[in-house]
Amino acid sequence: MMGHSHAVSGALLFAGTAPYLPPVLLHTHLQPQEILMGTVLCAGAALLPDLDHHDGTIANFLGPVSRLLCRFVAWISGGHRHATHSLLFVALMAVGTWAGIAHVGRPFTLGMCFFLLTMAVRALNLCPPGHGFHAWGTIVAMAALGTAAIAKFIPAAPGWLPYVVGLGCLAHLLGDSITKQGAPWLWPLKRRYEVVLIKSSGNKLETEMLTPLMGAGTIALLWLTVLAPHPLR
Known part of the structure; x- marks a missing residue:
């Protein structure tokens, strides 16, 4: 799956579960502003597993810094x-965020928000194309502004942020599992799990059907949970 598709899938999964799973798992009901923040941040978190891709689009979200980071992650994770x-990675990211x-x-908290926002801005194509300073400089500026806005609403210890990170990573695994390369869910076991719906990343099924549907679904869910007069709660 392409980075854009992963980001949209993370947003969809969070928007769809926000009214239901946090009350069960975290014993808290998310406020409308927390659902909106979580949706955007989960879009960024859905790119975290691809930090092992040293030559992908996400490798350039912070210019030379992210390229070095992705090369390092690829080296220590086996490619x-x-x-x-x-x-295991899903759990480590969630527990690491909690810690x-x-x-x-x-x-x-604010550093993690900034980091997730940089990936969301890149993956959702909210910055100029390319890998030069005009692209990643814009990403940094937009993520900084977004973090400053989030800082006005987010508590010092948001219990829902580890949930956002773990859910985003899980959305990525689900997305890769519908491609023919699959995903090694039980690593270090080598077996990969897949139900092939997308035969090649970036094909028409993904870019012209699946991703637009997920985007529309995210907007519809946010309308029902945040903006509608009688939200689903």
């Missing part, structure tokens, strides 16, 4: 679609 495409919030506090 693309290995360790970072597993349930950062618990032990570092607001600086970690």
Whole structure:
């Protein structure tokens, strides 16, 4: 799946589960502004497993810094679609986010929001095309503005942020599992799991049907949960 599709799938999964799973898992009901923030941040989190792709679109979301980061992650994880495409990685990202919030506090929270926003801006094509400064400089500026806006509403220790990160990573695994390359959910076991619906990334089924449908679904769900007079709660 393309990065754009992964981001939209993360947004859809969060928007669809926000009224239901957080009350069960976190014993809290998310406020409308938290659902909106979570939807955007989950779009970014859905790109986290592809930090092992040193030559992909996401490798350039922070210019030379992200290229070095992705090369390092690819090296320690065994290459693309290995360790970072597993349930172990999902758990590590969620628990790591919880630990950062618990032990570092607001600086970690805002830093994570900025990091997720940079990936969301890149994947959702909200910046100029290309890999030069005009692209990643715009990404940094937009993510900084978004983080400043989020800082006005987000608490120092948002219990829902680890959920956002874990759910985004899970959305990525689900997306890759409908391609013929599959995903090694149970890594370090090598078996890959797939139900092939997309035979090649970026084909018409993905870009002209699946991704637009997921985008429309996300907007519809946000309307029902956040904007409608009688939200689903």
